[in-house]
Amino acid sequence: MHDLENNIILIVDDNPTNLAVISEALIDAGLEIAVATSGENALKQSTYDPPDLILLDIQMSGIDGFVTCEKLKENPLTHDIPVIFMTALHDTADKVKGFNLGAVDYITKPFQQEEVIARVCLHLKMRNLTKKLEEQNIQLKQFTEELEQRVTQRTAELSESLNDLKQAQIQLVQSEKMSALGQLVAGIAHEINNPLSCISGNVDHIEEYFHDLLEHLQLCQQYCEHPEIETHAGKIDLEFLTEDIPKIIDSAKLGAKRIRDISNSLRTFSRADTTSKVLADIHEGIDSTLMILQHRLKANETRPAIKIIKQYGNFPLVKCYLGQLNQVFMNILANAIDTLDESSQGRSFADIERVPNIINIKTESLDNQSVIIKIKDNGKGISSEVKSQIFDYLFTTKSVGKGTGLGLSISRQIVVEKHGGFLSCESVLGEGTELAIAIPIT
Numbered sequence: 001m002h003d004l005e006n007n008i009i010l011i012v013d014d015n016p017t018n019l020a021v022i023s024e025a026l027i028d029a030g031l032e033i034a035v036a037t038s039g040e041n042a043l044k045q046s047t048y049d050p051p052d053l054i055l056l057d058i059q060m061s062g063i064d065g066f067v068t069c070e071k072l073k074e075n076p077l078t079h080d081i082p083v084i085f086m087t088a089l090h091d092t093a094d095k096v097k098g099f100n101l102g103a104v105d106y107i108t109k110p111f112q113q114e115e116v117i118a119r120v121c122l123h124l125k126m127r128n129l130t131k132k133l134e135e136q137n138i139q140l141k142q143f144t145e146e147l148e149q150r151v152t153q154r155t156a157e158l159s160e161s162l163n164d165l166k167q168a169q170i171q172l173v174q175s176e177k178m179s180a181l182g183q184l185v186a187g188i189a190h191e192i193n194n195p196l197s198c199i200s201g202n203v204d205h206i207e208e209y210f211h212d213l214l215e216h217l218q219l220c221q222q223y224c225e226h227p228e229i230e231t232h233a234g235k236i237d238l239e240f241l242t243e244d245i246p247k248i249i250d251s252a253k254l255g256a257k258r259i260r261d262i263s264n265s266l267r268t269f270s271r272a273d274t275t276s277k278v279l280a281d282i283h284e285g286i287d288s289t290l291m292i293l294q295h296r297l298k299a300n301e302t303r304p305a306i307k308i309i310k311q312y313g314n315f316p317l318v319k320c321y322l323g324q325l326n327q328v329f330m331n332i333l334a335n336a337i338d339t340l341d342e343s344s345q346g347r348s349f350a351d352i353e354r355v356p357n358i359i360n361i362k363t364e365s366l367d368n369q370s371v372i373i374k375i376k377d378n379g380k381g382i383s384s385e386v387k388s389q390i391f392d393y394l395f396t397t398k399s400v401g402k403g404t405g406l407g408l409s410i411s412r413q414i415v416v417e418k419h420g421g422f423l424s425c426e427s428v429l430g431e432g433t434e435l436a437i438a439i440p441i442t
Contacts, residue, residue, distance in 0.1 A: 007124050010034045010051035012042040012068065013086065014060045018109070022055065022086070025113045026120065039068035046078045053124055055107070058087040058094070066101060073102040080130075082123045086111075108235055118213070129202055129252075136195045192259060200256045207249045214242055280322035282371060282439075283312050286361060289329040296337050303344045306337060306357045315365035319442050320419055328411040328423075332375050332435050333359065335408070339379035339433065370421070371441060376434035381427045390425060415439065 009026060013019045014037050026033050034051060036042040039062055046054065054072070058065035065085055072078045085098045088109040095106055104123055107116055217238075290297070290308060299305040340357040360376045382390070391412045408423075415423040419439050427433040 006032070007052040007128070008032050008034055008049075009053050009055060009120060009124075010036060010042065010045060011055045012036045012039065012060075012065070013055075013057040014038055014062075015057070018057065018086070018111075021111060022116065025111070025116055029117045029121075031117075031120065039063035039065065039071075042068055043071055043075075043078075046072060046081065047075065050078055050081060052081070052127055053120060054081055054083045055086055055120070056083050056103075058085055058098070066097060069098065069101045069103060082127050084119065084123065106236065108232070112232075125202075125206065129199065129206075132195075133199060136199075140192065200253070203249060203252045203256065207246075207253075210245055210249065277319045277321055279317035279319055280325075282318050282320075282322075282325070282363065282373065285322050285326045286310075286329055286363075286373070289326055289333060293330070293333055293337065296334075303341070303347075303349065303352050304356060306340055306359060309358060309360045311360070311362040313362075313364035313371075315363075315368070315371050316441060318371055318439055320439060321414070324414045324418060325439070328414050328437065329373075329375075331408060331411045332437075336375060336377040336379070336433070339377055343379040365441070366438070369441060370438050373437040373439070374434055375437075376432060378432040381429040381431055381433055383429060387425055387427055391423070 009031055011019060011022055011026075011033055012035075013022070016037075019035055019037070023033055023035065034045065034049075036045050039060055042054070042056070045051075056065045056068060060068075063071075065087070069083050069085075072081065072083060082104045083102060084105045084107055085103050086107050086109065087094070098106065105119055107119060297306045297308065336359050340359070344352055344357060358378045360374070362372075362374045362376075364372050366372055391408050412423045415421045415437055421437065421439040423438075424436045425433065426436070
């Protein structure tokens with residue numbers, strides 16, 4: 001239990017005998033403890049020196065365990081501390097009440113030393129894993145905010161200098177931007193994978209340990225037929241625990257898989273292009289871009305989530321610069337999201353739910369010679385005058401600080417000059433805008 005030796009368990013009980021029994025069991029198991037003889041003392045101790053887990057007796061003089069637990073959960077400093085009730089009560093209603101107050105488990109009296117240690121260690125490990133994940137999320141958020149500030153600052157600096165550049169300089173800007181973005185995104189993916197591997201590995205160990213414990217328990221039930229064992233199994237709702245813990249573990253594994261998918265999408269999106277074209281999966285590039293833009297597609301306080309409808313055709317791998325095409329997809333999809341956000345202004349949440357914001361992505365093969373990628377939104381559309389200028393260098397309809405006028409100009413250069421394809425725009429006011437990309441297959 002070396003990984004739990006720094007954890008502190010607060011035992012709260014006004015019965016000296018119970019305190020001595022449970023304290024001795026935990027100390028013998030190598031765990032560090034603190035004690036409180038009343039609910040009032042427990043609240044004070046938990047506030048100035050929060051423990052990692054609390055074993056809380058229900059029946060105490062003064063405020064009982066239920067009231068103590070309720071006050072712990074009301075205090076932001078102690079809200080997240082796991083609470084395990086110690087009780088001789090067998091009433092299901094009391095157990096339900098305790099769980100509703102925020103308790104994570106029950107230990108019934110008289111104590112079974114092995115059970116107490118097993119339950120305490122399980123919840124300490126889960127608590128430690130949760131804390132590690134929270135810390136890593138905070139670090140990731142701080143890193144992301146710092147990255148956003150750097151990108152914003154860098155974009156502002158580029159905006160000041162790009163006003164005097166000519167069309168010939170677009171290619172250099174695009175190349176440097178993709179190189180820097182590729183290094184940054186690849187670095188983020190690497191930093192995510194390190195703690196993620198630790199989390200995934202620990203969850204796998206927990207799953208393995210649980211299966212071993214469950215197998216041992218089943219053997220005990222099979223060969224130790226004793227009324228007290230069956231009674232205790234009913235008290236702790238053993239059937240529910242054996243069904244629910246695998247679900248909790250699966251949920252944690254699913255969350256880790258989600259993070260890994262995001263990391264893989266970052267690597268795919270930031271793929272460094274070589275000096276020559278390579279065979280690549282266009283759909284993989286589109287999907288990685290959608291994954292990166294997921295935070296902008298999901299629902300927020302002003303509108304429901306933007307619906308993505310994909311109609312992917314069947315065609316072979318395409319010889320292209322996939323990293324550069326990913327930037328094209330990013331520019332077009334980001335513009336579509338901006339358009340839908342703008343068209344959502346002045347509309348109620350309910351109205352948008354009835355007529356949702358939609359982006360259609362359709363791919364198809366044209367005579368096995370080219371692939372066509374069509375990206376269409378159902379926003380307000382653009383006028384003929386604006387449509388005739390959207391690919392022009394430095395042209396933008398966005399407010400100052402929100403657009404550079406380079407996105408579609410660079411996109412057209414990548415599609416037309418780098419790939420020998422074409423990029424076109426069709427739009428009807430009040431109905432939406434569609435951009436079509438055509439790329440030769442070979």
